[in-house]
Amino acid sequence: MTVEQSLAFLVIGAMMAFFIWGRFRYDVIACSALMLAVAVGIVPYDHAFDGFSDDIVIIVGSALIVSAGVARSGIVDAAIQRFLPNISSVRAQLALLVITVTVLSAFIKNIGALAIMIPVAFQFARRSGVQPSVFLMPMAFGSLIGGLMTQVGTSPNIVVSRVRQELTGESFTMFDFIPVGATLAAVGVVFLLFAYRLVPQRTSQHVSVQAAIEITDYTSEAVVAAGSPVIGKSLSHLVKIGDGGAVVTAVFRRGLHVAPLPDIKLEAEDVLLLEGGPDALDRIVSQAKLKISGDRSPSSSEKAGAEIEAVEAVIGSGSPLVGMSAQRLALFNNHNVNLLAVSRQGERLKQRLGSIRLRAGDIVVLQGSRRELPSFLQDFGCLPLAQREILLGTIRKATLPLLVLAAAMGSTALGLVPIPIAFFAAALAMVIFRIIPLRDVYRSVDGPILVMLAALIPVSDSLRTTGGTDVIASWLGTVATGLPPAGALTLILLAAMAVTPFLNNAATVLVMAPIAASFATALGYRPEAFLMAVAIGAGCDFLTPIGHQCNTLVMGPGGYRFSDYPRLGLPLSIVIILVSVPALMLVWPLR
Structure with a gap:
């Protein structure tokens, strides 16, 4: 092993240790790793910031804006409301929720798809007399599976496409993920519909939804x-x-x-x-x-005739509103939102409304424009409780985001334009047509994720340029000696599944994909199936509430314990492995 390879292992090992520790935010860790890699000489000065102009960053950022536009359109809410009165059994309700979230997650950010459907899950739970925990974990897992179906469904798919482009000169296309992804989604949904009873019915311990x-x-x-x-x-x-x-x-x-x-x-x-x-x-x-007292007219910046509505929402345990008062936050002046009422179980409030320090689990009535309230609720960690219809004013605005998304995906599928250009143009269209207010564009972009990706790209490349991936592949090859092709592919899939609960899923792919490709080459196999296995493993963390934000989102409202996730997640992970390995070998032959 050379000095450069040792330094590359040291930098990436330290970075992974800090990721697992969780003391610092992942973008800070990634940037620190980049600076350390530059300092020890494994990343050249003139390539230190190449990641910020990389296609991955452009695609992920643009896809987040497009996803937010579709989520804000309200068309999904309107469509779902038509089915609500006709669905009475718990399994039928679960089917609607899980299938909808799974399909949506193929085209928009999975946590956005999940957030759209959570209020519907609460309505079903109240109507059927069951706890929301029956629905929430299967929905979260469905959102993860749904992201596997398209290139923009989840960031691991975007990252692994870039790795294949570097290694073979040809990227995965928009719908290369569908054959295996759709198979996994179908099998996963069926499994969740029959195995949902493995999830205990719990009430929330932190936020009693x-x-x-x-x-x-x-x-x-x-x-x-x-x-x-x-x-x-x-x-x-x-x-x-x-x-x-x-x-x-x-x-x-x-x-x-x-x-x-x-x-x-x-x-x-x-x-x-x-x-x-x-x-x-x-x-x-x-x-x-x-x-x-809080009922004031919207600011002059709002368009004349803008629709004003009031919604009930529960304040989540991680909300920035916790410990703050409406007066201190200046909700009306800064966010054009009025606080009309507060409810706190078991306590009579005697302070003036604006002076009440809000707590996790408080139920608030907020008033604002239909256009702005959904963004406020999402940004401030509030979960809407009452059934509501949020449309952006006109049918044209409701359907236009879908047309923009369809145009972007269609143009890339037909090979008319590269994916970065198509989705950047789609994001720009969302702004030009005022589907997303300009001030909300940067809220839609997950800045820490983009910075982490940009910083990690040169760091992960250093593992390849120093020959570190070949060293690891050689070690894995020794371990895999005597294994059949399916066994070697399973080994990579298991490794990605084991790492992703502790790293960001995109970081897992950036580290694991080059290793998987070198491993495949060392065994005389084509790399495509192994790269796909890394993307699937990184996108399927069903064992912990911390590996993916969708799992974290439902933990409080569902009242889940850490140990509840493996009860449903472990058998689902086994199903994913058993189905994905033969499917990958069929769709992407190893030789």
Whole structure:
């Protein structure tokens, strides 16, 4: 082993150790590894930043924008609502959820596909009397499987295409992944529909979503407006309007707290904290002509006639809203979103609405434009609870994102333009046609992922240029001595599956793909099946909640424990291995 190879192993080994440790963010680790590789001389100065102009970064960034445009269109929500009344059995509901998420994940970001369908899962859970945990884990696994079907379905497929381009001069095309990917998706969905009972029915320990759905009482803040018929009337008179369905928990007058005694007389500009059910609160506010404190008109930047709506949402455990107040966040001024009400189980809130420090599991009523609310909910880790229809104004805006996506995929499938050009143009079209507001474009792009990819490309290339991949391939060849071709392919697939829970899946491919290709060459096999095996293994982490963000997303709402994932994930992983190896050998012959 040469000095350069030893240094390459040292840099990549240290990088993987820091990834597994998880103390620092993965983009910071990747950039640090790049600088270390440059410092020790295994990455030349003039190639240190080649990754930032690499096709991988362009494709992933553009695909994220296109994915966000399709997800925001609302057309999926509208289509799903047609099926809801006709589906009653748990298995039929699960079939609709898993199949929809799986198919969507082939064309848009899998976590986006999952997020679209989570509110529907809660509706089904409430209707069928089961816990959402029955649906959420199979949906998360379906989203991972669905991403295997197309080149843009998941970042490992994009990365492995680039590796093949470098090694053979020919990249995988958009739909080269379909024969094996669709087979795995079909088998995986069928398995999930019959094995879902392996998932325990749990309630959330951190964010009680099921309980949140049943919440009936909210705390809201209202002001006695000038001209209100209750001015000069007693507080008990106001409460009677709600027919016993609401109470006044606090009164603030000229900045001072006044005891909410039944006989106090109300004055103009009194601020009232009301607690009760939505219907009772609505009666009091409308009949007493009160003004909800947070109910303000949208800013002038909003288009005239923009539709305003209010949604219920649960604050997730990782939300940036946790520990913050609406006043401190300046929700209205900074995000054009009003906080209208808060509900917290088992606790009566007596602070002014804007001063309440929000907690994970709080149910909030937020008001904003139909265009902006979905992005706000996603960016701030809030999960919508109530059934809602979010369309971007017109049918043209609802269908246009699908047309843009179809044009991009069709043009690449026909070989008219390269994938980076097609998807960059599609992302630009999303902006030009105002499918995505300009200020949301950069929110749609996962910056840390792009930086990590750009930094890792030269680092992973150093393993190949120093001959390190050949050394590892030789070691693997010794291990694989005597194994049949299927055994060698299974070895690579298992290695990728074992590594990806601890690394980002794209990082797994960048490290493993060159090794797999060298391994195949050393055994006298063509590399395509081995590269595909790496992509499949990197995209199929069913064993942990930390290996993929889809698994992490459902952990809190589903109330899952770490040990719950292998209960369904281990048999699914075995099924994937048993099906994918012969499918790969059939579609991509080894010789």
